Amino acid sequence: MASEQxxxxxxxxxxxxxxARDAGVSVGTVxxxxxxxxxxxxxxxxxxxxxxxxxxFLPNELAQSLHRKRSFTVGIITSDRFGRFSIPLLEGIExxxxxxxxxxxxxxxxxxxxxxxxxxxxxxxKRVDGIIVTSRRTDPRRPLDLGGASLPVVYAYAQSxxxxxxxxxxxxxxxxxxxxxxxxxxxxxxxAHITGPERFAAVRERRVGLARALADAGLVLDDQLVLSGxxxxxxGREAAERLLDIGRPFDAIFxxxxxxxxxxxxxxxxxxxxxxxxxxxVGYDNWEIVAAATRPPLTTIDPCLDxxxxxxxxxxxxxxxxxxxxxxxxxxxxCRLVVRASCGGGAE
Amino acid sequence: MASEQxxxxxxxxxxxxxxARDAGVSVGTVxxxxxxxxxxxxxxxxxxxxxxxxxxFLPNELAQSLHRKRSFTVGIITSDRFGRFSIPLLEGIExxxxxxxxxxxxxxxxxxxxxxxxxxxxxxxKRVDGIIVTSRRTDPRRPLDLGGASLPVVYAYAQSxxxxxxxxxxxxxxxxxxxxxxxxxxxxxxxAHITGPERFAAVRERRVGLARALADAGLVLDDQLVLSGxxxxxxGREAAERLLDIGRPFDAIFxxxxxxxxxxxxxxxxxxxxxxxxxxxVGYDNWEIVAAATRPPLTTIDPCLDxxxxxxxxxxxxxxxxxxxxxxxxxxxxCRLVVRASCGGGAE
DNA sequence: AGCGCAACGGAAAAGCTTTTCCGTACGAGC
DNA sequence: GCTCGTACGGAAAAGCTTTTCCGTTGCGCT
Numbered sequence: 059m060a061s062e063q064x065x066x067x068x069x070x071x072x073x074x075x076x077x078a079r080d081a082g083v084s085v086g087t088v089x090x091x092x093x094x095x096x097x098x099x100x101x102x103x104x105x106x107x108x109x110x111x112x113x114x115f116l117p118n119e120l121a122q123s124l125h126r127k128r129s130f131t132v133g134i135i136t137s138d139r140f141g142r143f144s145i146p147l148l149e150g151i152e153x154x155x156x157x158x159x160x161x162x163x164x165x166x167x168x169x170x171x172x173x174x175x176x177x178x179x180x181x182x183x184k185r186v187d188g189i190i191v192t193s194r195r196t197d198p199r200r201p202l203d204l205g206g207a208s209l210p211v212v213y214a215y216a217q218s219x220x221x222x223x224x225x226x227x228x229x230x231x232x233x234x235x236x237x238x239x240x241x242x243x244x245x246x247x248x249x250a251h252i253t254g255p256e257r258f259a260a261v262r263e264r265r266v267g268l269a270r271a272l273a274d275a276g277l278v279l280d281d282q283l284v285l286s287g288x289x290x291x292x293x294g295r296e297a298a299e300r301l302l303d304i305g306r307p308f309d310a311i312f313x314x315x316x317x318x319x320x321x322x323x324x325x326x327x328x329x330x331x332x333x334x335x336x337x338x339x340v341g342y343d344n345w346e347i348v349a350a351a352t353r354p355p356l357t358t359i360d361p362c363l364d365x366x367x368x369x370x371x372x373x374x375x376x377x378x379x380x381x382x383x384x385x386x387x388x389x390x391x392x393c394r395l396v397v398r399a400s401c402g403g404g405a406e
Numbered sequence: 407m408a409s410e411q412x413x414x415x416x417x418x419x420x421x422x423x424x425x426a427r428d429a430g431v432s433v434g435t436v437x438x439x440x441x442x443x444x445x446x447x448x449x450x451x452x453x454x455x456x457x458x459x460x461x462x463f464l465p466n467e468l469a470q471s472l473h474r475k476r477s478f479t480v481g482i483i484t485s486d487r488f489g490r491f492s493i494p495l496l497e498g499i500e501x502x503x504x505x506x507x508x509x510x511x512x513x514x515x516x517x518x519x520x521x522x523x524x525x526x527x528x529x530x531x532k533r534v535d536g537i538i539v540t541s542r543r544t545d546p547r548r549p550l551d552l553g554g555a556s557l558p559v560v561y562a563y564a565q566s567x568x569x570x571x572x573x574x575x576x577x578x579x580x581x582x583x584x585x586x587x588x589x590x591x592x593x594x595x596x597x598a599h600i601t602g603p604e605r606f607a608a609v610r611e612r613r614v615g616l617a618r619a620l621a622d623a624g625l626v627l628d629d630q631l632v633l634s635g636x637x638x639x640x641x642g643r644e645a646a647e648r649l650l651d652i653g654r655p656f657d658a659i660f661x662x663x664x665x666x667x668x669x670x671x672x673x674x675x676x677x678x679x680x681x682x683x684x685x686x687x688v689g690y691d692n693w694e695i696v697a698a699a700t701r702p703p704l705t706t707i708d709p710c711l712d713x714x715x716x717x718x719x720x721x722x723x724x725x726x727x728x729x730x731x732x733x734x735x736x737x738x739x740x741c742r743l744v745v746r747a748s749c750g751g752g753a754e
Numbered sequence: 755a756g757c758g759c760a761a762c763g764g765a766a767a768a769g770c771t772t773t774t775c776c777g778t779a780c781g782a783g784c
Numbered sequence: 785g786c787t788c789g790t791a792c793g794g795a796a797a798a799g800c801t802t803t804t805c806c807g808t809t810g811c812g813c814t
Contacts, residue, residue: 121770469800
């Protein structure tokens with residue numbers, strides 16, 4: 059007698075047939091009642107609904123999707139490990155997808171193309187309605203190999219070598235310009251730039267933007283004051299030392315990341331240089347946890363990755379609904395200047 | 407004539423029927439050929455396989471799942487925003503699920519119970535095989551409301567009020583003990599503790615562990631040297647100041663997070679206190695990017711969240727396969743001491 | 755040459771929902 | 785009172801795969 063409840067057998071979910079039986083109608087009628095279609099007497103509709111509620115009926119979306127030829131799911135593939143960039147991106151994506159009642163398959167990050175291929179196959183087999191590709195670098199990558207299938211694909215914080223692909227990218231040049239203009243506005247004249255590896259497109263673009271904004275203000279970017287290294291705090295410290303030691307005057311530093319800026323700020327502090335009085339600093343990323351904890355808190359460029367994610371998802375939804383091919387183009391999402399204390403003059 | 411290719415019509419995926427037609431066999435035969443079942447002549451099998459490959463046939467998993475009553479997907483629900491903790495957890499989970507060919511539905515984080523309910527319904531409707539609940543706090547939370555359904559659920563870095571639930575938690579007490587033992591081994595006698603808000607279970611447990619390890623070494627934890635505050639770098643700086651000012655001697659500080667430790671280290675540096683010579687520091691979290699950039703790099707406790715994620719996923723797989731109810735219990739996953747430079751004596 | 759068995763492959767049902775197409779029954783109008 | 789129209793709800797097909805159950809073919813043996 060104990061054996062019945064001993065094995066907490068998993069209950070099989072209630073189906074539309076169960077509801078039909080209990081409500082004394084046919085399954086078709088249940089479907090109509092629940093989906094507000096067909097011609098049903100109000101009381102029939104109500105009765106069916108009540109029965110469904112009592113039974114806790116949840117339509118099997120597998121069956122629904124099979125029928126509708128639309129799964130209401132999308133896949134996210136990332137060619138790099140989860141990280142600081144993926145998070146706000148993911149948030150933005152989910153933000154836009156949630157109201158559309160679309161669920162997200164997350165694929166384990168990999169930059170192995172063979173593995174990526176397998177992930178794509180797996181998503182295809184699940185009949186996702188679309189795929190979002192994200193990365194940690196904005197440099198062009200090989201287009202996603204759909205292996206003959208045709209399906210909307212959006213690259214978010216990633217770029218495909220295929221010029222016709224839908225890509226959403228942060229406006230790195232604009233970000234650089236934002237920093238340059240901010241310095242100029244505050245009366246800084248000689249701007250240094252400590253940034254990441256030259257091979258990153260973002261590094262080159264931000265520098266271009268910075269130079270452009272300075273030029274617009276009648277200033278020039280001194281190549282001697284541009285130092286490319288890695289993305290680390292360590293590099294920020296080292297580069298700051300170097301900058302101080304070459305003895306060329308400068309009154310502001312634009313940093314390629316908040317981490318670099320953090321390193322820079324620490325070194326300046328050690329060396330008795332006052333920020334922002336002697337030197338203004340602008341960081342990049344608006345990585346709250348770093349930017350806010352730095353002394354002084356960092357004025358920085360926010361690439362608005364959450365917004366980028368939202369836009370990417372919205373774009374994907376558009377492509378799914380339109381059922382048209384990838385009429386597309388790369389789009390740059392504007393950055394935002396976040397003013398804290400590291401440049402002084404918070405008042406815009 | 408242009409209109410045919412004008413609208414890049416989405417191709418409808420190739421089905422098993424297409425393969426059957428092209429291979430000149432029935433759909434049943436195709437299924438058998440592809441799945442290695444039934445009695446088929448080797449050449450038939452090969453021919454079908456070749457046809458399938460040419461056509462790029464990918465079985466519709468929706469239909470498969472419908473039939474098998476098993477979707478090979480699991481849902482992840484998190485009651486807190488994506489963050490530093492979710493990332494390694496997710497990595498671990500995917501690590502364990504990927505080889506089992508199980509895909510993950512990621513739900514937008516929320517701590518709104520009503521919204522959570524909706525997410526669960528959505529997962530249930532998708533007939534996920536199980537659910538993993540994660541959080542950012544290890545304090546007990548209300549059990550996930552499955553609304554009558556029965557389905558394996560595992561709590562990872564989260565705890566259910568239901569004592570029978572399967573919970574995987576970091577061994578915070580053990581983590582505290584690890585720090586205490588490390589200090590004792592290095593000959594430190596008077597240990598301070600700067601930690602997060604008292605209301606966190608983790609804070610209380612780590613403290614207990616610390617005290618226990620000290621007691622084991624014949625030392626006592628001086629309550630005057632225990633400071634609870636927030637999890638921020640700012641608090642680390644402030645608490646370090648206070649500690650230095652009260653004038654009670656101490657030769658080591660156990661910090662509740664690497665961020666706190668970072669703040670502490672910065673303040674000590676400002677005040678001319680040498681680490682590790684004058685004072686040893688142990689952090690918590692092994693948040694690489696912070697711990698490694700601190701001067702000196704932080705010796706810290708790694709809660710091994712990736713391992714925890716792996717274990718959680720493995721546990722869930724077990725529950726799914728076993729088809730038994732939640733025969734479960736809370737499990738503590740051991741932490742790991744990561745030695746860098748902030749305590750000196752790297753040699754174990 | 756005929757019988758039986760093994761090997762092979764086809765037909766059909768099941769899994770669950772939606773939707774189209776019909777049939778029935780009722781009310782209204784003549 | 786009869787017919788037509790409409791409102792309601794049922795039956796069945798479609799969507800795609802797997803699996804069970806059978807039927808057929810061909811071979812070997814006598």
